[in-house]
Amino acid sequence: MYQTLRTELADKIFFIYINRPDKMNALNQQVMAELALAIEEVYSNRNIKSAVITGAGEKAFVAGADISEFLTLSTQQGADLAKKGQVVFKHIEDSPKPIIAAVNGFALGGGCELAMACHFRIAATNARFGQPEVNLGLIPGYGGTQRLTSLIGKGKATELMMTGDMINAEEALAWGLVNYVVAPGELLNKAKEILLKIHTKAPLAIAKVIKCTNAALNKDVDGFELELEEFGACFATKDLEEGAAAFLQKRPARFTGE
Structure with missing residues (x-):
């Protein structure tokens, strides 16, 4: 099905491998298109409860974007390319099912942006992060200026993006x-350990946590008001009934996502 990805489903965790090791897993337009399809599968497949990228x-x-694709782009084509990337990464960020980035080796440019679009990140000791686009006369275009600033603060994010340094x-x-x-x-074992713990929790509540924490970074949404709405909505779910009953009966809850 995929030419640039490898996927496998185990224990209801969907593992998505960017599979271009000879190119340091660089993102090109085919990778982005196939990644979009893989994320759609996360959304739609009821057998998938979470994912790891x-x-x-x-x-x-992912050591960055495939720079060879940039050489002939016009201003509008460059903006269109960034827009497509932002849409894919926002779809990852908005997934109602948790998606973890398991970062092995270099996560640079678009790779760092991909990792930041995930709900959180686990790094191997050999991981290296950076937004070195200024070395090419560019800036991050797939949401990196916004997510890096939100995650590590304006001062450090600005320094990292202006120097192009790796950490x-x-x-x-x-x-x-x-x-x-x-x-x-x-x-991957650490990612699996965390996700299997999350799998024991109420799926609808997990989706609402994702929605509300994303709202904290969205200037167009009143996060407190959204929290009120989503908290109230929990009371109409069978999961809350089950969770409360299990708590009172001192037994593990059996959530159905309803």
């Missing part, structure tokens, strides 16, 4: 860009 091979998560996994952890740093061999 990672890179094939040991050197790179290592431990720096990314200290700056709040990633949640955990683990040995490369433990990367």
